[in-house]
Amino acid sequence: MSHSVLTFIAKVKPDKVAELEQLLAEIADSLLEQTHLPFPKLTLLHFASLFLSKDETYGVTLVFENNFDGPLDAYLKELYCHAADGLHRIYSCCVDYPASSTADREQMLGYLRAHVVRPNAYHIGNPGRTAARIAQEAQLRDLLECTADTLTCSGHPKLPAQDLRQQLQAAVKRQPEFSWAANTRPRLSWAERVIPVITFWGTIVLAGLIILFFWQVTIPLILLYLVVLRWKERHDPVWIGAAQHDHVGQLTQREDRTHTFQNHMASFAIVKPGLFRLLTLRAVLWFVNLKARTAIHGELSGIPSIHFAHWSLIDGGRRLLFVSNFDGSWENYLDDFIDKASPGLTAIWSNTVDFPRTRFLIKGGARDGSRFKADARAYQVYTNVWYSAYRDLTVQSIDANSALREDLYQPLAPAGVQTWLQRL
Amino acid sequence: MTELERHDIQGIVISSYIHLSCAAYVLLRVTDAPKARRWLAEISGEITTAQGKQEQTSTNIAFTHPGLAKLGLDEHALKTFSRPFIEGMATEYRARILGDRGESAPPFWGWGNSNCDRAQEHNPNPPVDILLLLFARDEATLAAEIERRRASFVASGGVEEILLLEAGRQPDTKEHFGFNDGIGQPVIAGSGKKERQQQRTHHATELPAGEFLMGYTNDYDVIAEGPFVEPGRDPGNLLPVIPPNTQSLYDPGGNHDLGRNGTYLVFRQLAQHVADFWQFLDAATRGPDNASDSEACVRLGAKFVGRWPSGASLVQYPERDPHAADGQLTNENNFGYTQTDASGFACPIGSHVRRANPRDSIGPDAETARRSANRHRIMRRGRSYGTRQPDHFVDDGVERGLHFICLNSDIERQFEFVQLTWINNPAFGGLYNEVDPVIGNLDRTDGMMTVQCEPLRTRVHNLRRFITVRGGAYFFLPGINALRYLAALTT
The missing domain is CATH 3.30.70.100 (Alpha-Beta Plaits)
Structure with missing residues (x-):
């Protein structure tokens, strides 16, 4: 799907x-x-x-x-x-x-x-699962959790692992409305998992071969690109300015309202003038998109909390629209950007006005954490309306629910049974 | 490493004054600005600094945003403070992210809710402008100190006492629920405390001074931003000039530095319902014959807290409290979660100490996780108030709890982050729909705690709030120069 x-x-x-x-x-x-x-x-x-x-x-x-x-x-x-x-x-x-x-x-x-x-690039945290499936699998978890509560007493499970699992399976089988759980495909088919990976690595290898084969042309071009890039990186102005308390105050009115703190962020960054930055940005987004297709375990560059994110070049490529639906607080999300995905996002946003100083497109940048956050807040806009179909679920819990369901009736070795029980 | 300007830093930043076992916090209101400033000028020389230890008493002072405005700080300078401090703790947004719901909501507070819109309907408190922190070696010295300070501000005619919050001597370092507290504490680089912390707890996390002091480099390698005043507002040059080209965020070069050597102080009065806590644990651990099981009861309490009553970590002592018999306390703190207890079988993922500082457990690898967690540390300076409850299980009707105080240079990234992203996050560490069992906002879930266990977890249901927020505010704890500047304002 x-x-x-x-x-x-x-x-x-x-x-x-x-x-x-x-x-x-x-x-x-x-x-x-x-x-x-x-x-x-x-x-x-x-x-x-x-x-x-x-x-x-x-x-x-x-x-x-x-x-x-x-x-x-x-x-x-x-x-x-x-x-x-x-x-x-x-x-x-x-x-x-x-x-x-x-x-x-x-x-x-x-x-x-x-x-x-x-969008020029997008990420999906839980690929392969429809909104209806996500809701069903959450109900299945609730049933399993409630059943599990009856299988423990004063802090101790009453039965050995294999029997616990059988009891849990039986509880699901007893409920006709959960008959779907027995005959549903895994979240992604084999081809859906493998093709993006082959495409990604194939493209990298192909690009490498082209660079090597035409080295007389490509190497000087790359060097020229780097010289221009470094000059620009030294001279582009960065964000300097007092914190905009009123603006940020307005943004926070909308934040942290759902039960598990799902949040929404939308921003319009201004692409730096000239063709150099625009082409760089297009290339980076194309690459990020290729990479994002291989992210099938709910993680984008180590960030485990993004449901849907998109980047779109709009207004003739002069503005970069970013929207994201993520778990946890804004501070936590931006920290994840800084600590875990700094190169990727620096490569994207360093082509937009006011971004912190970078080196070689991917270094520095977001690591200047306070400036990065101030810059991100400055270009963020107020989300007037925001709807989530499953406001109590995180990317990781949706994934865990899928794993519970996929292995519910699978024959499992003893170690597999342990792992399955630990998902509760 | 930059040398700390100890003569300009208030002592509480680098010391918890453990040699001064009694404390009192006086909440004051400014009634006449010029007279209040004269009083400030009088006492500014008596504020305890980070230079040299005072054996008998220590005095520190902090201000709320409305307090600074009343003292006459100009509007421009007032806007250079951070947003949480300007807005205050008792707003609707902050109540949401701090988890102050139900009885803990600002309208029900005993103090500090004056800027809360809904306060008028219930219980508007007088605005708190100044916090005076007094510490003394014993009860008599403290009583004398309180009287002396009272006499001075009463005589000044510029400030009025709203409330006196006392924190008397406690028999040991346990908090009222009965668990050894205050063990893990970051160390400020340059404070010279690293070795002592290492000796005391066998572990020391040293963080850049800018995490706890404005004007110094922080963990992002930039100067921790603080408030400043325009040069024309400081004709006497009481404040240092901010050098141009600092790496600071909004390059206030040329302005005068009001924040330098200061920090933000978070104060929350948390009442603890000791009998509720232990009666709940008792009921949750009774055997099939409905008989109490005191060992299981303490064990579940330890699972909630993440440490045994002695302070020993569940990670290191998963089975039993090593000091259950001898009653000794331990400050052992040299452990992580990822290597030894990633699944939470020993120390539950949702336990209080694991949420309050997840160490190396939240992230793609231990090192990244630890580095990331260390950006959200706070310096705890709180003290218990009220007498110990003689019998944990029997409510004696006496009010007791914790005057929670912490210091941080960035309230949003430190204190508020801990509350929102760790303590009250229902999906913390991959959990499903539960919050901190001890201090979390238990009004918004069905009150659940998962205790991980092999082969199957147990869940404890129907938890309720064991603490109630009684009041709170964000304060600015200035450096001594900044204090003199405030005292010398003329408008």
């Missing part, structure tokens, strides 16, 4: 900004009950968000982020079926919106299709 990760991006009519913000606030205030965008009814949806960028050069931009199961058409159908009214009201505030009423189905969907932006 593959996911779609995309945004609809539209410009807002200047005289409609206030009205749109009011509407988005209404939606956010009663997120699960409101009928404008009844997110819980969208069975294909994982995460969605709406937010604005107000920029002197690029005007007011509305981004509607969607991460969902399957292809766009099926999702649009669902969206139109449940949220036509809300969409119509929202996009009536936007430039060039042609539909005069929600009855104009083709006009509305055509408008959305025309405004789709597919």
